[in-house]
Amino acid sequence: MVRKSTDIRRDEIKSAVLNIIFREGLKSVSTSNIAREVGISEGSIFRHFRSKKEIILAIMDDVINDLIEPLRSIVLEDSPPRDRLYNYLCKTVTYLTDNKGITMLLFSEASYENDSEMMTKLNYIFNNQKQLVGKIVSDGIALGLWNELISVGDFSTLYMGIPITLNIEMILNRNAFERVNFCKRMFELILNTLNK
Amino acid sequence: MVRKSTDIRRDEIKSAVLNIIFREGLKSVSTSNIAREVGISEGSIFRHFRSKKEIILAIMDDVINDLIEPLRSIVLEDSPPRDRLYNYLCKTVTYLTDNKGITMLLFSEASYENDSEMMTKLNYIFNNQKQLVGKIVSDGIALGLWNELISVGDFSTLYMGIPITLNIEMILNRNAFERVNFCKRMFELILNTLNK
DNA sequence: TACTTTTGCAAGCAAATACTTACTTATGGT
DNA sequence: ACCATAAGTAAGTATTTGCTTGCAAAAGTA
Numbered sequence: 001m002v003r004k005s006t007d008i009r010r011d012e013i014k015s016a017v018l019n020i021i022f023r024e025g026l027k028s029v030s031t032s033n034i035a036r037e038v039g040i041s042e043g044s045i046f047r048h049f050r051s052k053k054e055i056i057l058a059i060m061d062d063v064i065n066d067l068i069e070p071l072r073s074i075v076l077e078d079s080p081p082r083d084r085l086y087n088y089l090c091k092t093v094t095y096l097t098d099n100k101g102i103t104m105l106l107f108s109e110a111s112y113e114n115d116s117e118m119m120t121k122l123n124y125i126f127n128n129q130k131q132l133v134g135k136i137v138s139d140g141i142a143l144g145l146w147n148e149l150i151s152v153g154d155f156s157t158l159y160m161g162i163p164i165t166l167n168i169e170m171i172l173n174r175n176a177f178e179r180v181n182f183c184k185r186m187f188e189l190i191l192n193t194l195n196k
Numbered sequence: 197m198v199r200k201s202t203d204i205r206r207d208e209i210k211s212a213v214l215n216i217i218f219r220e221g222l223k224s225v226s227t228s229n230i231a232r233e234v235g236i237s238e239g240s241i242f243r244h245f246r247s248k249k250e251i252i253l254a255i256m257d258d259v260i261n262d263l264i265e266p267l268r269s270i271v272l273e274d275s276p277p278r279d280r281l282y283n284y285l286c287k288t289v290t291y292l293t294d295n296k297g298i299t300m301l302l303f304s305e306a307s308y309e310n311d312s313e314m315m316t317k318l319n320y321i322f323n324n325q326k327q328l329v330g331k332i333v334s335d336g337i338a339l340g341l342w343n344e345l346i347s348v349g350d351f352s353t354l355y356m357g358i359p360i361t362l363n364i365e366m367i368l369n370r371n372a373f374e375r376v377n378f379c380k381r382m383f384e385l386i387l388n389t390l391n392k
Numbered sequence: 393t394a395c396t397t398t399t400g401c402a403a404g405c406a407a408a409t410a411c412t413t414a415c416t417t418a419t420g421g422t
Numbered sequence: 423a424c425c426a427t428a429a430g431t432a433a434g435t436a437t438t439t440g441c442t443t444g445c446a447a448a449a450g451t452a
Contacts, residue, residue, distance in 0.1 A: 108304040165353055189346075
């Protein structure tokens, strides 16, 4: 009987969830399957998380720490808006392609569970991405670099389509997705909407 | 005991599924809940559909008939590419906002079930939307109206972001979503990427 | 060393799941 | 009026779900 600390087990459980989602879909994320994937008994899971829902919420918190906060730092950098926008998009693309299970989790969970706590977190993740990119655009317009007739809100909506479409394509093509320079090519396209 | 024909019951069952999804989320779509929503016994459902999965597949077929085929007609029209692109986008936006349950179904099902038959249909729905819009753009470039340096594939990817982001926003905000001129404003934004 | 805390497990829980069975009755065509 | 068929039901099926219980033993602490 090997024993590990809660900190380690919590990480193992969270990544077991993501592995199962990516391999077999959200439907297979049951407490018994999670236990098998980690290599512990089902009851042990409840030593480290109060409920299954708490596992999902913990994963969403990871997204906030590992994606949203770094994105916030990029926005606050003291570099040209064009560079910040490029880094912002590429950081997002990298994160999503490196964490495919998370992609699918965020995607399904909202319409599957309809749980208010989860919805709040998902809203936070979505709206922050959107508003932060809007900040970069506002800066660019204020500096006279970009077209001041562009609606920042509309641009942000169009921008959000990029990571979300990437999500969909990864889900539909599972392993197969691999597009070179995806972020660079998308960046150049949307830049056309900003230029005067 | 009221009795109705299979044709009617199949429609009732399909829309019961969509209503439940929109009200309570995909998780609540169980055969017992569907039966209650329609007002028949659980066993009766299996008189009209072989399995629960067959209900979902039938709904996806409806999307192909009611959305994809009309979109195909728009692409084949003999009008300026600019007009066709506008009608294409607005038709999609209208369909999605009028059928909110479908939106959520298409979204979650892929990553939830991971069933190959469903994936095939979802791929069909997604790829057709993408390729058909690409056809309009190719026409516009061939006619010398739009920038021939634009990658049709990249533009189509960016375009797909619009309906998909609309989906996400509707899911996250449930009833609340209502944006005037959404399709017109998005149309004018992406048009900037095409112009010479 | 002794004692507390933490991590583990097997077994069991009620509730829910998709679907079947065996039987009844309404409807439409001859 | 008759009857085959289609549409209905209540009550079951086996399996899975998230989670709890009672107890054992490893690890940390004194």
